[in-house]
Amino acid sequence: MKYAKYFLIALLIIAIDQTSKLLVYHNMYIHQEINVLGTWFRLHYLLNPGMAFGIRWESEFGKLALTIFRICAMIGISFYIVKMVQKHAHKGFLVCLTLILGGAIGNVIDSTFYGVYLHNAPLGVPTPWFHGQVIDMLYFPLFQFQWPAWVPGVGGDYFEFFSPVFNIADSSIFIGVVIILFSQKRFFKEATPPTPLPEQDQVLVTPETPSVGETPASKD
Secondary structure, eight states, X not given: OTTHHHXXXXXXXHHHHHHHHHHHHHHOOTTOEEEEETTTEEXXXXXXXXXXXXXXXXXXXXXXXXXXXXXXXXXXXHHHHHHHHHTTOOHHHHHHHHHHHHHHHHHHXXXXXXXXXXXXXXXXXXXXXXXXXXXXXXXXXXXXXXXXXXXXXXXXXXXXXXXXXXXXXXXXXXXXXXXXXXXXXXXXXXXXXXXOOOGGGOOOOOXXXXXXXXXXXXXX
16 A cells, blocks of 8 residues: 555546546647637647657657657656655655656557557558657747847747647656756755764773672672
């Protein structure tokens, strides 16, 4: 049971991630946008054949390698969580690991099965298995502007922050990693060695010796 609560957190992340992706798949069309909070938080339906936050692989081998890597990472993180629970690691660290695990599994499901069951594998792939495209929808274009023409290198270019479109799984992985990075001192405290007693407080233990006039007790 001591492992179950952490894997249940990962299961919850997977359920939320997959539910959001399937709702988008069944209720939106590709590149459709829905404003959620003004124009700075939108749902934007995209298919991502590559990595998180819209990063893409340009080769067929890269996509397959990424899917295999995600599966290996998912298995490795699961074993690592069990090991850390046995070592009584910090609970916050264990929760962060489950966030990463849940996100990894969420995107593995897309890559492994969506090409078959949602028919979204790119054209020309040898098999839809392990070539499914990840569904992204979270879009936060907080502000936009055009660089002045006099700025070297980017003058006249359009700039948008934050431009990547991502999903719940990506967010879960990102949050878990960031918290670990900023909480290392708290999660990985080194054992403090015991403080030695001052010299005057130390008690020297010596064998008892008989006082003057006393004879050692005889042994029967």
